[in-house]
Amino acid sequence: MTFTGCYNNTAEYFQNFLEEARKSRFDPEKIKSFEEIIISAANDAEDFIEMCWTCENASESSLNKNLRPAVERINIIKNEVMEIVSDFSTSSHDMDAHQALESVGDFLIDSTSSRSNWMLQHLEGDIVQGLDGDLEIIVRILKEPLSYLDIVTISGMGGIGKTTLARKAHDHLKIRYHFGIRVWVTISQVYGSRNWLLEALHCLSKKTNIEIEKDCEKKDDNELADLVQKTLKVRRYLVVVNDIWSTDVWDSIRAIFPNCNNRSRILLTTRETKVAIYANPDSRHEMNHLNLENSWKLLRDKVFGPEYDHPPELEEIGKQIAEKCLGLSLTISVIARHLSKVARALESWMDVSRTMGEIIANHPDKCLGVLGLSYHNLPNHLKPCFLSMGSFPEDYQVTWGLIQLWIAEGFIRRPESDKSLEEVAEDYLEDLISRNLIIVNKRRFSSEIKVCGIHDLVTSRAEALDMICTRYYC
Numbered sequence: 001m002t003f004t005g006c007y008n009n010t011a012e013y014f015q016n017f018l019e020e021a022r023k024s025r026f027d028p029e030k031i032k033s034f035e036e037i038i039i040s041a042a043n044d045a046e047d048f049i050e051m052c053w054t055c056e057n058a059s060e061s062s063l064n065k066n067l068r069p070a071v072e073r074i075n076i077i078k079n080e081v082m083e084i085v086s087d088f089s090t091s092s093h094d095m096d097a098h099q100a101l102e103s104v105g106d107f108l109i110d111s112t113s114s115r116s117n118w119m120l121q122h123l124e125g126d127i128v129q130g131l132d133g134d135l136e137i138i139v140r141i142l143k144e145p146l147s148y149l150d151i152v153t154i155s156g157m158g159g160i161g162k163t164t165l166a167r168k169a170h171d172h173l174k175i176r177y178h179f180g181i182r183v184w185v186t187i188s189q190v191y192g193s194r195n196w197l198l199e200a201l202h203c204l205s206k207k208t209n210i211e212i213e214k215d216c217e218k219k220d221d222n223e224l225a226d227l228v229q230k231t232l233k234v235r236r237y238l239v240v241v242n243d244i245w246s247t248d249v250w251d252s253i254r255a256i257f258p259n260c261n262n263r264s265r266i267l268l269t270t271r272e273t274k275v276a277i278y279a280n281p282d283s284r285h286e287m288n289h290l291n292l293e294n295s296w297k298l299l300r301d302k303v304f305g306p307e308y309d310h311p312p313e314l315e316e317i318g319k320q321i322a323e324k325c326l327g328l329s330l331t332i333s334v335i336a337r338h339l340s341k342v343a344r345a346l347e348s349w350m351d352v353s354r355t356m357g358e359i360i361a362n363h364p365d366k367c368l369g370v371l372g373l374s375y376h377n378l379p380n381h382l383k384p385c386f387l388s389m390g391s392f393p394e395d396y397q398v399t400w401g402l403i404q405l406w407i408a409e410g411f412i413r414r415p416e417s418d419k420s421l422e423e424v425a426e427d428y429l430e431d432l433i434s435r436n437l438i439i440v441n442k443r444r445f446s447s448e449i450k451v452c453g454i455h456d457l458v459t460s461r462a463e464a465l466d467m468i469c470t471r472y473y474c
Ligand SMILES: Nc1ncnc2c1ncn2[C@@H]1O[C@H](COP(=O)(O)OP(=O)(O)O)[C@@H](O)[C@H]1O
Pocket: 127, 128, 129, 130, 131, 156, 157, 158, 159, 160, 161, 162, 163, 164, 165, 269, 298, 329, 330, 331, 333
């Protein structure tokens, strides 16, 4: 789409907005103030267009080029208008007015999302592939009409894109509009409540981290928790708790979030299915790996940029490389970064394809972190079981042989109950699966595991496992 097209769309957006707002029971004074902002933005853009048009040699392409700053500006104003709509809605205590406004907001966001997203993505250079379906689901669940505080979870293995999806949902216009307060906290592995409470206060007060730390210097953790809780009580809120890895940690922070029966939500991301089920078995979103088409698109866009074509001779090998990333966005990002540094020639790309294992092993903080972090949290009795999987060939149908191997190696603890060793071994297997360290390839009709495997990041690369062992545990 050209910038002229974009400009027309934004103008159309403003027109629709004013028409819909006038039809609603929305305060006419407020509509007037919107009108003033919009008219001033439109006048500025008009001046720009006139200036370009009266230039000598004005052509469609030079107009497009010169119009870019005006379009960027008018889009910023559009976002500001959306923010104002959101602020009015969330500060309104009058339920009718609130609902009327909400329907106006939904209309506006729906009617322009495809166009404005293009513009925003274009401007931000934010390359995300294959998340639209997931995003739509999460946004819909978060906006469901349940009045009590509900918990929504996103789970899946490390590097699959949980945080990216949660971030997209948190920043989505519909969500910004729907929730008066949005908070983003990351629960670090070395768990200490102070950090995330300060992070929450930073989101809540819009003060800088330094200012918050200064303000809170003399407050203990309980006082900080009280402050967070009190502030969350004021409006409908969304709190994203990113990367929570244990049920104990969830238990310790859960009580801080008040239930005000105002459709507030908590969105959790976790690589541990068990944590997701524990937090809420009913509102779970399990992320899938990217399919080959989206993997290739992501790789291609990251290497060449979304606006540029790729050399056709690199397509086949590019797709082979993308396939070897097994739908993990993190791996695709690492490999794309590597490809950007090598020659754009068939031979160099074939070289990368052959040595992908090494490239990945050379980025332990990235790719091995994906597995290492999960492994790090394993209870000791599961660690040898997991590591033993590295010795199986990639396509080996491991289930039965694996369980026998664990028993023979003495990895299975003698059961306290009347369970057999095989049954305990099966429990271990289910546990590793729920931690997203083992992938089930097939289940029987009875839901019993038929074929399972370990992520290819581990199976095909002995060095990856070595790295995990030496880096984290020696
Ligand atoms: N759908 C996607 N399209 C593009 N990049 C993605 C996508 N999902 C994830 N990424 C990138 O992959 C990396 C890992 O994603 P992240 O969301 O942190 O994974 P997770 O939270 O599941 O461990 C990040 O660099 C992120 O930018």
